[in-house]
Amino acid sequence: MLHHHCIDCQIKSAAAKNLNSEEFEILETNSAQVNFKKGEVIFKEGALSLNVAYLRSGIVKIHMLGPSREKILRIVKAPSYLGIPITFGNKINQYSATAIEDTSVCFIDSNYFRNFIYSNGKFAYEIIVDLCKNELKDYQRYTSQSQKQIPGLIAESLLCLSEQIYDNTHFNFPLTRSEFGDMVGTSRESVSRVLSDLSNEKIIELKGKEINILRKDLLEKISKSG
Amino acid sequence: MLHHHCIDCQIKSAAAKNLNSEEFEILETNSAQVNFKKGEVIFKEGALSLNVAYLRSGIVKIHMLGPSREKILRIVKAPSYLGIPITFGNKINQYSATAIEDTSVCFIDSNYFRNFIYSNGKFAYEIIVDLCKNELKDYQRYTSQSQKQIPGLIAESLLCLSEQIYDNTHFNFPLTRSEFGDMVGTSRESVSRVLSDLSNEKIIELKGKEINILRKDLLEKISKSG
DNA sequence: CAACATTTGTGATTTATATCACATTTGGAT
DNA sequence: ATCCAAATGTGATATAAATCACAAATGTTG
Numbered sequence: 251m252l253h254h255h256c257i258d259c260q261i262k263s264a265a266a267k268n269l270n271s272e273e274f275e276i277l278e279t280n281s282a283q284v285n286f287k288k289g290e291v292i293f294k295e296g297a298l299s300l301n302v303a304y305l306r307s308g309i310v311k312i313h314m315l316g317p318s319r320e321k322i323l324r325i326v327k328a329p330s331y332l333g334i335p336i337t338f339g340n341k342i343n344q345y346s347a348t349a350i351e352d353t354s355v356c357f358i359d360s361n362y363f364r365n366f367i368y369s370n371g372k373f374a375y376e377i378i379v380d381l382c383k384n385e386l387k388d389y390q391r392y393t394s395q396s397q398k399q400i401p402g403l404i405a406e407s408l409l410c411l412s413e414q415i416y417d418n419t420h421f422n423f424p425l426t427r428s429e430f431g432d433m434v435g436t437s438r439e440s441v442s443r444v445l446s447d448l449s450n451e452k453i454i455e456l457k458g459k460e461i462n463i464l465r466k467d468l469l470e471k472i473s474k475s476g
Numbered sequence: 477m478l479h480h481h482c483i484d485c486q487i488k489s490a491a492a493k494n495l496n497s498e499e500f501e502i503l504e505t506n507s508a509q510v511n512f513k514k515g516e517v518i519f520k521e522g523a524l525s526l527n528v529a530y531l532r533s534g535i536v537k538i539h540m541l542g543p544s545r546e547k548i549l550r551i552v553k554a555p556s557y558l559g560i561p562i563t564f565g566n567k568i569n570q571y572s573a574t575a576i577e578d579t580s581v582c583f584i585d586s587n588y589f590r591n592f593i594y595s596n597g598k599f600a601y602e603i604i605v606d607l608c609k610n611e612l613k614d615y616q617r618y619t620s621q622s623q624k625q626i627p628g629l630i631a632e633s634l635l636c637l638s639e640q641i642y643d644n645t646h647f648n649f650p651l652t653r654s655e656f657g658d659m660v661g662t663s664r665e666s667v668s669r670v671l672s673d674l675s676n677e678k679i680i681e682l683k684g685k686e687i688n689i690l691r692k693d694l695l696e697k698i699s700k701s702g
Numbered sequence: 703c704a705a706c707a708t709t710t711g712t713g714a715t716t717t718a719t720a721t722c723a724c725a726t727t728t729g730g731a732t
Numbered sequence: 733a734t735c736c737a738a739a740t741g742t743g744a745t746a747t748a749a750a751t752c753a754c755a756a757a758t759g760t761t762g
Binding site: 625626662663665666669684 | 718719720721728
């Protein structure tokens, strides 16, 4: 666990950019950097939440156990805080975070994180902005999810991964079909079928886990029409 | 529009309890109390967001236009802030708030609200706690909604209204069947049918808009089994 | 590389729920 | 009270998607 100086960290959060050198020292002595390989659990539902996790690099899934199966709530790309809601909304983790690519995470003692909120208004404000933006995105997805049907949801998710996570029309799909089902709220078989259809219609190209979006315009149409 | 003194307000938010008398004066000169009747729109999706709304009394639905119909995202009971996410997450309202009972709302100039966050850490912290708790509740509902089937979702919603909003097993249902459908993500016909079934099985009693939960234990079972 | 477990694709069938259609009730306005 | 619009209940039918079943492909471990 090599530890750099937080103040020199090149991937500071919008909130952390407002910390002064004294606060960075506090941050440094009360945080620890840990690396995770693809598939490793960063924090787990049901455990006590004592840290805020700052995702420095990598991609993570946020997931929760539902009545019948796992539900993937969001896919998060660095840089981003993970688990602020579980730290300040409930003592016990209400959801898990698992690396879906190799990641690097800084765990920050939540008491010190709280103190930054108390004493540094700009820090607090950026945290609030972040929470607000997430809530809005969640609401959009929530609304889609309850009104679109499966092809629309899958198109939407592919576009989201392409635009928000990979910034590329060609990417290596990070989830199994079954997990993708848990994400959009459908079965693995339906995921397979819809992806096959999209591939047959030459809207996407499928090579195992590789996905290449050939006709973004058509995907968007499918996503919108539901 | 009668205006009391904010500092004397008996229904302060957890955040506002941390304001000092100077800040209360600022709050008072930069906020306005407005009353809404059942059915009136408090703020509307697409409009510019210039205020944070503080719901002093009453009940409100938060809703958003989806691809095919309206989606009711949450039912909110006073006291609570409305629309913090739209104020700090996006300049334009991403969702609407409509009174479903007579309500009283204080609109607070968002610039001054922001200043409180900057200058008063305890205020900011309470706002963050609030946002976090909401996010956790949303995730729970989100997960349910994508895995349970209609009877389970309706049972869950009835229990939620009874426990979280009315604190009573007997209450006057505030939504039409169609709106209730928009809330759980189903059609008005399915809502009718499930409510009839529950009524036939003597689990609830239906008298028009009045709902009386007779067998909470069975409702909980239906809610859990999905 | 052989053996085994996991993941995936695809057809057949079942099922929950949407949609359609229409009768009935309720509530508000004049 | 009367009229009209909105909301509701309920049967019949259509349909999207789940489930079941099994084969094929892929990945993993000794």
